[in-house]
Amino acid sequence: MITRMSHTPIFVLDQDEALDFYKNKLGFEVRTDASMDNGFRWLTVSPKEQPDLEIILMKVEKGIAWDEQSAGKLKELVQAGKLGAGAFETNDCRATYEELKSKGVKFSGPPEEKVYGIETVMIDNSGNWFSLTEHPKK
Numbered sequence: 001m002i003t004r005m006s007h008t009p010i011f012v013l014d015q016d017e018a019l020d021f022y023k024n025k026l027g028f029e030v031r032t033d034a035s036m037d038n039g040f041r042w043l044t045v046s047p048k049e050q051p052d053l054e055i056i057l058m059k060v061e062k063g064i065a066w067d068e069q070s071a072g073k074l075k076e077l078v079q080a081g082k083l084g085a086g087a088f089e090t091n092d093c094r095a096t097y098e099e100l101k102s103k104g105v106k107f108s109g110p111p112e113e114k115v116y117g118i119e120t121v122m123i124d125n126s127g128n129w130f131s132l133t134e135h136p137k138k
């Protein structure tokens with residue numbers, strides 16, 4: 001029986017730039033940064049409040065996961081901002097938006113009221129977009 005998800009990838013164009021974004025701008029913690037025998041860099045980060053979920057900052061390149069053609073197509077999608085990578089929660093969307101914006105994080109616009117809470121969309125330095133959501137107060 002499957003009990004939980006432990007790792008999930010975010011496809012990035014440059015792992016060092018991605019590490020700077022997730023660690024220094026979003027405040028995530030590095031869980032693993034290791035070079036494998038085949039030259040693959042296993043790089044994972046986690047939100048401080050969710051250390052049991054590791055996000056793999058997976059470089060889009062020919063290698064173990066993709067042939068040259070597949071890597072090229074995926075890279076095009078990432079660069080074009082066509083891959084939504086998920087949703088992050090916050091207790092105060094507006095304050096988090098202001099804090100991250102002051103650190104240089106790009107957003108599609110300011111937080112807006114939605115039926116499910118307050119939301120904005122942020123974009124990482126590879127072009128991935130994420131919903132940043134605050135659930136309604138009960």
